[in-house]
Amino acid sequence: MGIWRRTKHETMTNNNEQNQQTRAVDFPGGRGQSRSRQTSLDPSFESSCRHPSTSSDRTADMALSGKTAVVTGAVMGIGRAMTEVLLQNGAKVALLDVNESEGKTLMEALEKQYGQGRTLFCKADVQSEEQFKAAFEKTTETFGGIDILCNNAGILNEGLWEKTVAINLMGVIRGTYLAFEHMNKLKGGRGGVIINTASMAGLGPLPSCPVYTATKHGVVGFTRAMAANSALSGYGIRVNTLCPGFVQTELFTEIPARLAQHSHLADATVQLVEKLGTITVSEVAQHILELVTDETKNGEALLVTPAGKQYITFPSVA
Ligand SMILES: NC(=O)C1=CN([C@@H]2O[C@H](COP(=O)(O)OP(=O)(O)OC[C@H]3O[C@@H](n4cnc5c(N)ncnc54)[C@H](O)[C@@H]3O)[C@@H](O)[C@H]2O)C=CC1
Ligand SMILES: CC/C=C\C[C@H](O)C(=O)/C=C/C=C/C=C\C=C\[C@@H](O)C/C=C\CCC(=O)O
Numbered sequence: 001m002g003i004w005r006r007t008k009h010e011t012m013t014n015n016n017e018q019n020q021q022t023r024a025v026d027f028p029g030g031r032g033q034s035r036s037r038q039t040s041l042d043p044s045f046e047s048s049c050r051h052p053s054t055s056s057d058r059t060a061d062m063a064l065s066g067k068t069a070v071v072t073g074a075v076m077g078i079g080r081a082m083t084e085v086l087l088q089n090g091a092k093v094a095l096l097d098v099n100e101s102e103g104k105t106l107m108e109a110l111e112k113q114y115g116q117g118r119t120l121f122c123k124a125d126v127q128s129e130e131q132f133k134a135a136f137e138k139t140t141e142t143f144g145g146i147d148i149l150c151n152n153a154g155i156l157n158e159g160l161w162e163k164t165v166a167i168n169l170m171g172v173i174r175g176t177y178l179a180f181e182h183m184n185k186l187k188g189g190r191g192g193v194i195i196n197t198a199s200m201a202g203l204g205p206l207p208s209c210p211v212y213t214a215t216k217h218g219v220v221g222f223t224r225a226m227a228a229n230s231a232l233s234g235y236g237i238r239v240n241t242l243c244p245g246f247v248q249t250e251l252f253t254e255i256p257a258r259l260a261q262h263s264h265l266a267d268a269t270v271q272l273v274e275k276l277g278t279i280t281v282s283e284v285a286q287h288i289l290e291l292v293t294d295e296t297k298n299g300e301a302l303l304v305t306p307a308g309k310q311y312i313t314f315p316s317v318a
Pocket of ligand 1: 072073078079096097098099124125126127152153154155156167168197198200243244245249250252
């Protein structure tokens with residue numbers, strides 16, 4: 001059970017046993033940083049990110065300049081890394097999360113790093129139609145529209161399996177339907193793209209997390225169906241899903257407690273983690289850019305693991 005004895009913020013780096021402190025203000029460093037920009041809000045970190053004084057004059061030529069994104073579960077982990085990728089590439093970002101205190105702190109740090117008027121924080125639980133809808137409306141009111149949605153919020157708790165379904169699957173469905181209302185070209189929208197965070201567990205079963213596996217399989221299936229639905233309907237909206245393997249975040253900690261009645265399988269899961277390795281949030285988030293900017297990407301499932309990235313092909317049933 002070695003892996004789970006590490007302190008809350010220590011994580012196992014892929015193929016090397018160095019402990020890493022993953023602090024609240026910077027992303028895990030480690031392997032693969034050459035493939036992704038190390039970003040940090042830690043002022044002591046020699047960041048490669050643009051500073052506010054240059055951000056505005058360089059934003060104009062960035063891939064996502066003029067675009068507005070909404071990210072759920074944006075305050076930490078993969079969602080926070082996605083937020084940074086979007087900001088680094090010129091987008092304005094609405095951060096949605098239930099963690100209000102951390103959200104406001106992050107907002108202040110992001111404004112210092114990327115300039116005023118580029119970010120908005122909305123306290124929003126993806127389980128709540130009212131809160132999610134209000135956040136969309138506030139975003140549209142603030143930035144003039146929504147072009148990108150990252151349905152990223154998710155939990156892993158087999159003991160609270162109904163909540164897991166409500167957040168991981170129903171929350172993604174709710175966000176997608178709200179985005180279709182705002183983006184639909186047939187309803188006055190300007191089109192757009194939705195990125196749903198599934199998981200490698202959305203492509204193959206994690207025996208110790210059957211409900212989590214079900215939610216992620218649901219996200220993959222729903223994404224592919226909505227992508228085809230939109231294409232056939234002429235809505236002008238693309239829908240793709242990102243399927244990370246094991247990623248070094250809070251969700252990845254205290255796994256035995258999260259497995260609940262399946263915790264007897266914790267060792268098997270540890271062996272799977274050791275077999276497959278782990279990746280950093282930056283190594284995951286960098287891939288949203290291709291899913292967002294490549295107009296040919298619709299209905300794609302992009303698997304990201306220590307071995308790299310792979311677009312999944314599914315058996316054709318018709
Ligand atoms: N960490 C991993 O190994 C992997 C994670 N994923 C998925 O990536 C997504 C992000 O996970 P992590 O960054 O690892 O998790 P995390 O626990 O580090 O961050 C999740 C964020 O979502 C927020 N959140 C939780 N419930 C919410 C709700 N009801 N409404 C709004 N925000 C809520 C939390 O406050 C937190 O800021 C999840 O969908 C997860 O299932 C997929 C594959 C691997
Ligand atoms: C315990 C789960 C830890 C983190 C959850 C995280 O959010 C996440 O989504 C991680 C998913 C990783 C899944 C990785 C592999 C899934 C593999 C399955 O397809 C097969 C499962 C077991 C096969 C055993 C083997 O040796 O291949």
